[in-house]
Amino acid sequence: MKNIAIIGSTGSIGRNALDILSSLKGYKIIALGAHSNIALLQTQIEKFHPKYVSIGTEEGYKILKSKFPKIQILFGNEGLKTIGALDETDIILTAISGAVGIEATVEAIKKGKRIALANKETMVAAGPIIQKLLKEYPKAEIIPVDSEHSALFQALHSGTPREIKNLILTASGGPFRGKSTDFLKHVSVEQALKHPNWSMGSKITIDSASLVNKGLEVIEAHFLFNVDYDQIKVVVHPESIVHSIVEFCDNSMIAQMGTPDMRLPIQYAFTFPERKFNTRIPELDIYSLSNLHFEKPDLDTFKGLQLAFDAGKMGGTSPVVYNAANEIAVELLLNKKIEFLTLYEIIEKALIVFPTQKITSLDDVFTVDKSVREFVRKNFGV
Ligand code: NDP
Ligand code: MG
Secondary structure (H helix, E strand, O other): OEEEEEEOOOOHHHHHHHHHHOOOOOEEEEEEEOOOOHHHHHHHHHHHOOOEEEEOOHHHHHHHHHHOOOOEEEEHHHHHHHHHOOOOOOEEEEOOOOHHHHHHHHHHHHOOOEEEEOOHHHHHHHHHHHHHHHHHOOOOEEEEOOHHHHHHHHHHHHOOHHHEEEEEEEEOOOOOOOOOHHHHOOOOHHHHOOOOOOOOOHHHHHHHHHOHHHHHHHHHHHHHHOOOHHHEEEEEOOOOOEEEEEEEOOOOEEEEEOOOOOHHHHHHHHHOOOOOOOOOOOOOOHHHOOOOOOEOOOOOOOHHHHHHHHHHHHOOOHHHHHHHHHHHHHHHHHOOOOOOOHHHHHHHHHHHHOOOOOOOOHHHHHHHHHHHHHHHHHHHOO
């Protein structure tokens, strides 16, 4: 029996993970963490009977404490950290959105756990720290959940790190694929929230429309697989069937395909190195694939992707700045305080105002992260 902790259990990834785990034998949920969706969290507690639950609001904390006296109820960031550090856990799924997932991941690494990593912001903001910790605690392992990185992880088994020529990340292109800057000037949040292929949380859906999601994934791939930015390519593949490709030195390309459904990469992060049959994972009908397309991304229009390569190459704190500026920009966009294209303006400005510094500790990350958030709120929030 494997003990599982899930932080972000009420989100899109968290719900899919619980769906997968409830149909797999040999896994027990021992801890859940969420922020504000108290109603869903209660339903999950009643169904999965965890020993520990962390919640992000005081009101939620009080409700859970009185309703579930036998469960250890935890609170806020400390609660997430406690879940990350639990000795009893075998695998922790980090499915929180945003950089708040970093500390729980760090705790889990120190305890030598397997981390099923969905929270890409962790790797983007704290990549150098996580890499260092993984060397210090070799028992710990990160198995990516993000579909592109899961695809790369799977394809990478076909060769050695020295044989990698390029990592090729596929991007659906989002709802604005093929559109011009002029068109983007007038798009609404509602349009940006309509993803053609994937059903996901609102933050990542906006990121997919702006291609910042792909930018974050480029940086995530760099830190996860230790590959130079010049060896990471993006290809727009609107059907979202090929989830990513590794090109090896002999020009062989190994791709992973599947339906656009997160339950496959989520399950793989739990069962690796094994694969399991599961009726919850939809079959891909190979005979339906007569029209797969691959295009170059338009980096002039979708500037957010270019800015990620720039920030990544600058290194140090620049990816932290890129991520933090984007997180607040997305929040402002979702609250209709800024226009869609202002997103890029905010990231670009933040990268100039906060020049690259070296990262030596997690504190360096948090200090820059906080200053960037304040800067964006002050200058672009109304
Ligand atoms: P959602 O917005 O659907 O869910 C976010 C989850 O995080 C919710 O459970 C939410 O709790 C919780 N949460 C947010 N802030 C906090 C906080 N401060 N403390 C505790 N919990 C918090 O996001 P997704 O599931 O779409 O995405 C989660 C992560 O996975 C992101 O990093 C995303 O980039 C990544 N990812 C997602 C994919 C997808 O298909 N959705 C694909 C690949 C990666 P509550 O609801 O209770 O407020
Ligand atoms: Mg992805």
